[in-house]
Amino acid sequence: MDKLKDYPVVISVPVQWGDQDSFRHVNNVMYIRWFESARIAYAERIGVWSLYDEEKIGLILASITCNYRRPVNYPDIVRVGSRISRIGRSSVTMEHKVLNGDGDVVADGDSVVVVYDYNHGRPYPLRQSMRAAISELEGKSF
Amino acid sequence: MDKLKDYPVVISVPVQWGDQDSFRHVNNVMYIRWFESARIAYAERIGVWSLYDEEKIGLILASITCNYRRPVNYPDIVRVGSRISRIGRSSVTMEHKVLNGDGDVVADGDSVVVVYDYNHGRPYPLRQSMRAAISELEGKSF
Amino acid sequence: MDKLKDYPVVISVPVQWGDQDSFRHVNNVMYIRWFESARIAYAERIGVWSLYDEEKIGLILASITCNYRRPVNYPDIVRVGSRISRIGRSSVTMEHKVLNGDGDVVADGDSVVVVYDYNHGRPYPLRQSMRAAISELEGKSF
């Protein structure tokens, strides 16, 4: 069973040799880069990402957590899943799970992301169209 | 009042221009690198870090959290404080706070670190000497 | 015509959003990371890479050059080709070319790599088997 089946957005990232540190496995910082790429892939899918160039509505990362479950080594290709577990007025909680090429969970965690109106310098209430896009992608209502 | 006065280990890191991303402030991933540098500085102070080369006793990062409070821009020099708030049998919880050059808190968070015996492939109970070194550094008993 | 047809080893790397800097295109440093990944892929193909774990025969980067031809933006997938243009006694010159998803050359350059014997602390003359593997891969003699 695919451990990412409940994650509607999944990206693949090949491990580069230089992602490894002196302990000869992928450095903890890289997982946070993968989370970032996964968040952005999700934002693209719900039409939020393109709003920055159009209307200066962007995303701000409020917090992140990451649980490191297993080391990752070069060479490998990791898959990173994202799903939204909570929608607030101007923020969402996104959950991430990272699998290695063998399908083992190597990390999980979450990000809290705030939608932000850079024109007015304040959080931006999620539009109904954004909520609908998330619900459709997640296959559930919030 | 120095917001890092309760953090016995503090490092300074100059922001490099290239730490910034397309939003023109320091990328979220860099904060995790700063946390890492701060953890290692602490481990050096209590004599844990050198054990890896000597006895293959090392540190494994189990989890991390980071709350992003304010953007950071180049040029600046951040200061990152570390303190231990909990000591378990083989693990510690370390708290971090990051200040910018103006003394504003730009991030805080924590790391859970497991002391690991790479020779035997299992967690390593913290030695009494390590506990004593932490207590002395923190100015309190655990 | 594929501009990488004369490059026997080609890797693909997806651009991550966070590879971009404040100018909103991929930072110059990332190209050097791609070169590194390309070098290692080549070394794997000729059986040199595995020698480090087996015999402490490794590769040392002596120099690098990179000509930046065009900016690269997220999202994209770059392809990086490597070929060896010169074999010396203990070193090789490797040429790299990077294409974006449209097939445009975005960078080229080269690396000089020294084969090094870490046991004895000195350059290691390329074995005949290495030379043969390179000649076969390149389809020419040196």
Place this chain on the structure above:
Amino acid sequence: MDKLKDYPVVISVPVQWGDQDSFRHVNNVMYIRWFESARIAYAERIGVWSLYDEEKIGLILASITCNYRRPVNYPDIVRVGSRISRIGRSSVTMEHKVLNGDGDVVADGDSVVVVYDYNHGRPYPLRQSMRAAISELEGKSF
């Protein structure tokens, strides 16, 4: 004698543990980040850097070379010197030298940088005031 005495702009960068790779010394990519930081420090000194926000006159990196002379390890603080060795119509060649904390040369190289007018999409001829600023900083005429 300070090996950087002929470099009018010098920056210091502390090595972070995470700058190291699996070979347990600083990864080759980090040197290119140091070069970047050094270039920008120079551009700030001659008043070019601020032109981007004001007039969309920016710098484009055309090429880079780096000769890796010695490994660098954590902990250390490197110093990176920059000087301009050639001024063309719209470009300059900048030379870099990197010293470790013991004063050994760990790398040298150069960058070719083009001054670029983003408003008109073309190279921007160096202003007389820029040439004068460089000459004064370098203590020689070009």
